[in-house]
Amino acid sequence: MPIGLFDTATALAPLRERILERIAGVVHGGAFILGPEVEAFEAELASYIGVRHAIGVANGTDAITIALRALGVKPDDEVVVPSFTFYASAEAIATAGARPVFCDVDPDTRNVTVDTVRAALTPRTTAIVSVDLFGCPAPSGDLRALGVPVLEDAAQAIGASLDGRRAGSLADAATFSFYPSKNLGAFGDGGAICTDDDDVADRVRALRFHGSRDKQTFEMVGYNSRLDEMQAAILRVLLPELDTWCDGRRAAAQAYADAGLGQYLALPTVPAGAETAWHLYVATHPRADHVIAGLRERGVGTRAYYRTPLHRQAAMSPYALPMQSLPATDELARTNLALPMSPTLSREAVEEVVAAVAAVA
Ligand SMILES: Cc1ncc(COP(=O)(O)O)c(C=O)c1O
Known part of the structure; x- marks a missing residue:
């Protein structure tokens, strides 16, 4: 029997009926974007991770771009990121208008260290993206001592922890991807941003809706990047597992x-x-x-x-x-x-x- 690199289907099989019921609930409810399922999932995710805010967005790449902008990264700023990671970790920096500056990783943990990041810092550095590679938490807390905001790219690490704190709570803000093959995978694209900072959360919520807080006035050039109700309903069944x-x-x-x-x-x-x-x-x-x-x-x-x-x-x-x-x-x-x-x-x-x-x- 061939043994696949991934197998998400076996774990999902016993949940299939409940997932179908929840999808039917969304269809009957008629709210498809930013409705009760997203709101409930955001609260459940924040409580699971142990942060004040979790905010659903369209995917884990947008999550990084939006979080960096909410942390104050501006065009032409430098953002340090490991070179050994999925492309989106750096692409999302460029999409925010900033310049990715690549740093090395530790050969054993495969993650950045305080020393590899320090070697890439310049006076123009305004953020660090620390990736929890392959699911292993990077030392994001230690990186905060370097004096610039740290964004934890926890796309691969939901469910991990470091010194008793969950991945997603280790930095100034953190991002997740719910791409189907991830440890918590939706049935399509999805992502989230977690933070304890009320102001960062407020800016993230505006940026995911075109830079507007009230849908009438537009304070920033933002994004159309929301987690949809169907994905949130499915993720609510999966998170307890x-x-x-x-x-x-x-x-x-x-x-x-x-x-x-x-x-x-x-x-x-x-x-x-x-x-x-x-x-x-x-x-x-x-x-x-x-x-x-x-x-x-x-x-x-x-x-x-x-x-x-x-x-x-x-x-x-x-x-x-x-x-x-x-x-x-x-x-x-x-x-x-x-x-x-x-x-x-x-x-x-x-x-x-x-x-x-x-x-x-
Ligand atoms: C480390 C890392 N960062 C970012 C992303 C981007 O997530 P998404 O595919 O949801 O945009 C992924 C996964 O695809 C990833 O593995």
Whole structure:
């Protein structure tokens, strides 16, 4: 039996009837944008994350752009962001009119550190985007000591925590994506911004509706970026399941280690005090592409992430410094491979994956 890289369908199966009922409720209710489901989901998400405000938007990319603007980022400001992340983390900075400045990551956690960010700061830096990569929380709280606002891109990390605080509550503001393959995935696009700051929340609410608070007067050039009622209704069914799903992912990660995967690949490191959400289980190997090809032949879902890091992407050439050296980023980009991970990945499946790795690595 092939083992897929993701499996969201198995965990969703027992919830299908309840989801269909909630969708029917939205259809009968007739409110489709910014209605009672979004309002209720925002309150439930804020309470789950442990912040004063959660505000639904159309996707996790808009969430970053809007949050940066709400934090005060202006055109031509510099915003530090890791190069080893999904493209949207940096693209959203450019969409806000600012300049992404790329920094390196720690080779073990794959996340930014105070030192890698400090090396990229200039007097023009007005924000830091710290990404909780692959579900592992970055040290966003420590970064706040650097003196500029920190935005936690927690798109991959809902359900994770650091020192007892949830991912999404670790910085001045945080963003989530509810893209279907995420740990909390909608049935379409969706995103959210979390913050404890009332003024930031107020600006976010205006920016997601064309820069208006009353739909009559327009104070800023904003966005049309709302979470819709259908997605919010679905997410309200899924949110109470999230911790159980994360526990399933943690059990699968432990099973990989117990089954001896570390003999063949360098396994991901979990920083002290962190509970990762294991959005992706990403190991490294010096000949990663060879291992990927061998695993695919054996029916194991696998792929590399971010093989071309952002400071080497064509669209980022106006921002990347010529000859910029980000050694940990380049090494991770070359050597990483993701293995199957899901809330319901069985011990037997894990053992099959490890046997396949042993045959090819
Ligand atoms: C780290 C990271 N940031 C931002 C995003 C953008 O989210 P979306 O696809 O909802 O726009 C994603 C996921 O796609 C992501 O993985």
